[in-house]
Amino acid sequence: MSWADLPCDPRVARELSACLRSNRLSPSLLLCGPPGTGKRAVAVAVAQALLCLGTEPPCGNCKHCRRVASGQHPDFKVWEADGREVRVEQARALRAATRLRPFEGRVQVHLVPEAERMNEEASNALLRTLEEPSPHAVLILLTIAPSLLLPTIRSRCQSFRFRPLPARMVQERLEKDGGVPAEEARWRARLARGSLARARSLPADEIELAHDVARTLESMLEQRIRGRLAASIVDAAERWSSETPAERPLERLLEVCRDALLAHHGAPVDSLLYPELGPRLGRMAGRLAGTLPAGIQRLEAALGDLRRPMKGNLLIEESLSTLMHRP
Amino acid sequence: MENHSGYIVLARKYRPQRFSDVAGQAVTVQTLQNALRSGRLAHAFLFSGPRGVGKTTLARLLARALNCHKEVTDEPCGACESCREVAEGRSLDVLEIDGASNNKVEEARQLRETVRYAPARDRYRVFIIDEVHMLSVAAFNALLKTLEEPPAHIKFIFATTEIHKIPATILSRCQHYEFHRLSREEITSQIAGVCKQEEMKVEDRALDLIARSAGGSLRDALSSLDQVAARCGNEVKEADARSVLGMIPDERVLGIFEAAASQDLAALLRISREIFEDGCDPARFCEEIMAQARDLLVQKLSPQAGEQGDWVGVAQAEDRQKLAELLTPDQLIRLFQLFFDLEQRLRGASLPQVLLELVCVKLVQLADLRPIEEILGELRGGRSGVTDSRSAGPPPLTAPPAPAPETRETQAPAGVSTDTSAPAPAGDSPVRERFLEALHQKKIHLASFIESARDITPQGSALVISFGPDQRFIHDKAAEDLPLLREAARAALGDEATVRLTLEEKGGDGSAAQAASPGEQRDRLIEQLVKEPIVQSALDIFGGQIVDVQES
Numbered sequence: 001m002s003w004a005d006l007p008c009d010p011r012v013a014r015e016l017s018a019c020l021r022s023n024r025l026s027p028s029l030l031l032c033g034p035p036g037t038g039k040r041a042v043a044v045a046v047a048q049a050l051l052c053l054g055t056e057p058p059c060g061n062c063k064h065c066r067r068v069a070s071g072q073h074p075d076f077k078v079w080e081a082d083g084r085e086v087r088v089e090q091a092r093a094l095r096a097a098t099r100l101r102p103f104e105g106r107v108q109v110h111l112v113p114e115a116e117r118m119n120e121e122a123s124n125a126l127l128r129t130l131e132e133p134s135p136h137a138v139l140i141l142l143t144i145a146p147s148l149l150l151p152t153i154r155s156r157c158q159s160f161r162f163r164p165l166p167a168r169m170v171q172e173r174l175e176k177d178g179g180v181p182a183e184e185a186r187w188r189a190r191l192a193r194g195s196l197a198r199a200r201s202l203p204a205d206e207i208e209l210a211h212d213v214a215r216t217l218e219s220m221l222e223q224r225i226r227g228r229l230a231a232s233i234v235d236a237a238e239r240w241s242s243e244t245p246a247e248r249p250l251e252r253l254l255e256v257c258r259d260a261l262l263a264h265h266g267a268p269v270d271s272l273l274y275p276e277l278g279p280r281l282g283r284m285a286g287r288l289a290g291t292l293p294a295g296i297q298r299l300e301a302a303l304g305d306l307r308r309p310m311k312g313n314l315l316i317e318e319s320l321s322t323l324m325h326r327p
Numbered sequence: 328m329e330n331h332s333g334y335i336v337l338a339r340k341y342r343p344q345r346f347s348d349v350a351g352q353a354v355t356v357q358t359l360q361n362a363l364r365s366g367r368l369a370h371a372f373l374f375s376g377p378r379g380v381g382k383t384t385l386a387r388l389l390a391r392a393l394n395c396h397k398e399v400t401d402e403p404c405g406a407c408e409s410c411r412e413v414a415e416g417r418s419l420d421v422l423e424i425d426g427a428s429n430n431k432v433e434e435a436r437q438l439r440e441t442v443r444y445a446p447a448r449d450r451y452r453v454f455i456i457d458e459v460h461m462l463s464v465a466a467f468n469a470l471l472k473t474l475e476e477p478p479a480h481i482k483f484i485f486a487t488t489e490i491h492k493i494p495a496t497i498l499s500r501c502q503h504y505e506f507h508r509l510s511r512e513e514i515t516s517q518i519a520g521v522c523k524q525e526e527m528k529v530e531d532r533a534l535d536l537i538a539r540s541a542g543g544s545l546r547d548a549l550s551s552l553d554q555v556a557a558r559c560g561n562e563v564k565e566a567d568a569r570s571v572l573g574m575i576p577d578e579r580v581l582g583i584f585e586a587a588a589s590q591d592l593a594a595l596l597r598i599s600r601e602i603f604e605d606g607c608d609p610a611r612f613c614e615e616i617m618a619q620a621r622d623l624l625v626q627k628l629s630p631q632a633g634e635q636g637d638w639v640g641v642a643q644a645e646d647r648q649k650l651a652e653l654l655t656p657d658q659l660i661r662l663f664q665l666f667f668d669l670e671q672r673l674r675g676a677s678l679p680q681v682l683l684e685l686v687c688v689k690l691v692q693l694a695d696l697r698p699i700e701e702i703l704g705e706l707r708g709g710r711s712g713v714t715d716s717r718s719a720g721p722p723p724l725t726a727p728p729a730p731a732p733e734t735r736e737t738q739a740p741a742g743v744s745t746d747t748s749a750p751a752p753a754g755d756s757p758v759r760e761r762f763l764e765a766l767h768q769k770k771i772h773l774a775s776f777i778e779s780a781r782d783i784t785p786q787g788s789a790l791v792i793s794f795g796p797d798q799r800f801i802h803d804k805a806a807e808d809l810p811l812l813r814e815a816a817r818a819a820l821g822d823e824a825t826v827r828l829t830l831e832e833k834g835g836d837g838s839a840a841q842a843a844s845p846g847e848q849r850d851r852l853i854e855q856l857v858k859e860p861i862v863q864s865a866l867d868i869f870g871g872q873i874v875d876v877q878e879s
Contacts, residue, residue, distance in 0.1 A: 009606070015558040015571075024557040026336050026550075033606060092428055124427030124461045132339065147610040148674065152378045152488055155547045158336070158554050161573045163606030193680075194604075222857045227872035231779035231801075251678070258681050262596070265688055271596050287867050296685055303677035326870040 006045060007173070007196045008038025009163040016042065016160060020049050020057075026158035027138045028130040030115070032146040033162025036195025039142045040113060042162075044068060047076045047109040050138060064105065074103040077110050081117040088121035095129045098137035107136045115141035116148040123150045130156040164194020174199060191255075191273060209249065210274050213256045214281060220324060221287050229324055237316040246312025247303065250319070254299040257323065260285040261292045288323065295323030337556075338549040341521050342384050344414065346402055349388070350517050350545060351509035352381050358504070359385070360401040363392050368399075369502035371474050371483040373459075375490035376506025379546025382486040385506075386455045387413060390421045393482060394449040409449050419447040426458040426487075432465035439473050442481050451482050459485040460492035467494050474500045508543025511535075518548050527561045533568035540572050575607050577641040580615045581650065584623070587662060587690040588653035595687035603680050612683075613670035615641060619650075620663040626651040627659070658693050665689055758819050759783045759874065762790060765818035769811050776801045777812070781831070782846060785824075790816040793829040793846060802830045852876040 003013040019025040048058030067073040171189035174180040192199035223232035240249035264285030374382040396407035412418035541548035586594035619640030767774040782793040794802040816824040
């Protein structure tokens, strides 16, 4: 196994392996970056490097490496959020665990994959562990939103920033490793937001859905002047929320509206996610009479609301009403 | 304490071991030392202040000074048994308690019990409670009595970053010391000293960057230095520091102001994209922009105020003057607000980049912002400034090719009667509107169903509501609520009104044919009109909808 093969920002992989080689790795690590940029894979690789007994850690093949990868190593513990939060009981259990000696390796590695979900109590309970960890414990926190962590947490960690992967690199990887046809690799990379995992998992009809969204918005504008807006909003929300999660149609709606706004203001074509829709969307933006910005903000917030137990169709309905509402 | 790899982070390695090594908290150190010298010691100390400025460090130093085997001293010897034990965290008489993990009332009661016992060996039993703001209210209350009149051999030292969470009853029983952020110069000189001892060569500009990114916290600065050193080795250049720390290049911050002034959307979007591609924290970007906007406002409004070098943004004097010329104070304030608002929204955002792009679009419209006085002046001068498109704040998003007069011309021949749904006197509004309005007040979702009916027209004293072949569902719903519909119809047509529902069958034949054939023809006309760009524009702009079509 080699650091260069990890699906992440090559700079981070380089820096981390250099730190490991020169023994300057802090025992409190914070890996930050957008979703799907390889944080978890890198954290596992660090744990392997620390627990591997091969000559060139991490070898990826020894008993230790394999057990870390499968999550079964007794000295590698992952602290997933319990429900929506990482709770104080977990933080205390983690702290208590660091006081014990490692079972097999030289160290024990504790991974908190969604550090931003630590509630206030849990965060505070970890402060002292992070500042003065026991000599044989390494803590790795991952987060997509470092600004949501307590400043006192951030200040105690050595942090690494994962940049989104460039679209070009995603496209290359898809073509070379995955055997994806060039045309498909291009749109997948464009919509991947710098995440190879996302690029791979995008459904094949993603572009088609965006076209559907654009068509539906256009027909909604027609229904609006016929006085049948309400029904057409209900229809669209019904149709889109029939697929779960409603996240996908909401995201496409947001992206299409974003493209519409940018196209209307004459943004360059290469900044659009759906360049082929560009001119149509620009015209549509013209008809939306100033409600696009509010609509975009509402759609963005609706995506966040989805994380709470809310009905997808209601969120879509409400967002569409904001978008189509005439001042 | 050695770590697995033998590596101790700089912030721990260089934790001061003497009062004279503590940086930045001169007043607190002096006061504590005076108290130690004169023996006028409080029994409870509370240290508050931002992260990484020396609270825990001074708490430990104070504990050492109190128990040093030489005597109670203003500079602990560091050599005696007690001093060494405290430094290694194994003293029996100096107890460090993590307030965040031991925050329950039971633990506070337990603490209260142990307070009664005399020290094991040394002069005092010292309790250091870190993160004390995490104690529960009950735990705080359980400590009140002890805190007011503890035995003579007991000292408490509390440390917290969140002083506002400490109850007033606790505050009034402690001697409170406020710790301050360190100035950029103090931090720079501290980390320069560490670099020297570590034999690291760090460029001055890189030191400056580290100090700036630390936000007044020495630990943050040392963590950053650790990070940079770990990745660049012992020679650190400015560019390395910038990239490791994820600092946003100055030209991007400044570029936002330039592009906003020149209404260059492409440039704004490029900067936005670069911010995300480089993995910079967009919230930090917002902060940098706000700091710069603040500087430019100061520069514009009161150049003297900034003469003391009290600048917080990244721009150097020359750039600052240049940028200040580009935007008016109103525009700068609006820009500040946009980024302030954005920073709030970024918290927990799913697609932060879209939000930043949205702000970019709003920035392009910034140049159209005119002072309110100017608009008021025009209004007073008799010009109808409100309808002047230039004064309407942001430029209209509506399609340009739709001037009002043209639409009026096309209306007449086509005979479209548009309902402008503007607040009109009740008597003038069409029956349909009054009916829907009345229904809306009775049952809101029924009204929105009925709104989509193909036709609502009065025929004599009856109100005929016709539904298309694809609206059977709505028809049936409406039939269930007939009494309500009747009430609404009476409100619209008068007390004698009745309601008739018709449902057009598929293919147009069947019982409801009486309403179908003229309806169909009308539908075809509406179908044509809906596709007409000029009709679309007119209805979009005036917020109207097609209610009826009459051929002339």
